[in-house]
Amino acid sequence: MGLTELVRERRSIRKFNHLPVSQELVVELLEKATQLYHLEEAARWRYVYAGTPEARERLSDYMLEKMKENKLVKLVPDKMMGIIKKRFTEIPANLIVIAETDPDRRKSDENYAAVCSIMQIFQLLGWERGLGMLWDTERTIQNELFYQRIGVREGERFVGILHLGYFDKVPRGRGRTPAEKKWTVKG
Numbered sequence: 139m140g141l142t143e144l145v146r147e148r149r150s151i152r153k154f155n156h157l158p159v160s161q162e163l164v165v166e167l168l169e170k171a172t173q174l175y176h177l178e179e180a181a182r183w184r185y186v187y188a189g190t191p192e193a194r195e196r197l198s199d200y201m202l203e204k205m206k207e208n209k210l211v212k213l214v215p216d217k218m219m220g221i222i223k224k225r226f227t228e229i230p231a232n233l234i235v236i237a238e239t240d241p242d243r244r245k246s247d248e249n250y251a252a253v254c255s256i257m258q259i260f261q262l263l264g265w266e267r268g269l270g271m272l273w274d275t276e277r278t279i280q281n282e283l284f285y286q287r288i289g290v291r292e293g294e295r296f297v298g299i300l301h302l303g304y305f306d307k308v309p310r311g312r313g314r315t316p317a318e319k320k321w322t323v324k325g
């Protein structure tokens with residue numbers, strides 16, 4: 139697959155099938171993605187992998203913990219919450235991405251941007267191998283309790299979770315904004 143085609147055709151996958159994801163493949167693709175991103179200084183980041191049934195269940199609990207404090211969510215019947223938890227737990231693998239921060243704002247931003255770039259390259263490399271992903275930054279997981287649960291330390295920043303798995307169906311792509319609509323030509 140050519141690069142243009144790969145970038146154009148990759149889709150976010152929200153519905154995975156039950157095929158297991160190999161941790162070795164994830165590591166291989168992460169190493170490749172890191173090598174493909176050239177920066178003067180290496181990106182400073184780490185990831186936490188939740189791929190075993192136990193780790194996936196624990197992560198699901200953490201993802202739901204803060205959500206359950208919400209008054210409206212409290213009204214949701216237990217059975218429904220059970221279905222949501224099952225959906226989370228069934229995700230074949232999860233890669234939690236954590237970037238280092240820096241007291242220097244520019245350095246911090248640069249590192250965060252580098253980590254995001256590596257994640258996108260990783261998504262593309264995965265797509266080439268039939269591995270689908272969803273980059274998750276939902277509001278429900280953007281809170282101190284969740285960061286504490288997943289072990290984000292001082293001097294670190296949670297970037298997102300990449301949910302990983304194989305899929306049976308490719309969703310249709312959303313429309314894209316033409317570049318011309320995003321720029322201003324100064325006369």
Ligand SMILES: Cc1cc2nc3c(=O)[nH]c(=O)nc-3n(C[C@H](O)[C@H](O)[C@H](O)COP(=O)(O)O)c2cc1C
Nearest residue numbers: 148149150151272273274275276277298310311312
């Ligand atoms: C930085 C970033 C954060 C995202 N966070 C979420 C998210 O929290 N929930 C979600 O459903 N999709 C999330 N996505 C996926 C986007 O919604 C998705 O890329 C967009 O709908 C375009 O679809 P496509 O990836 O199939 O082209 C995120 C994507 C990026 C790049």
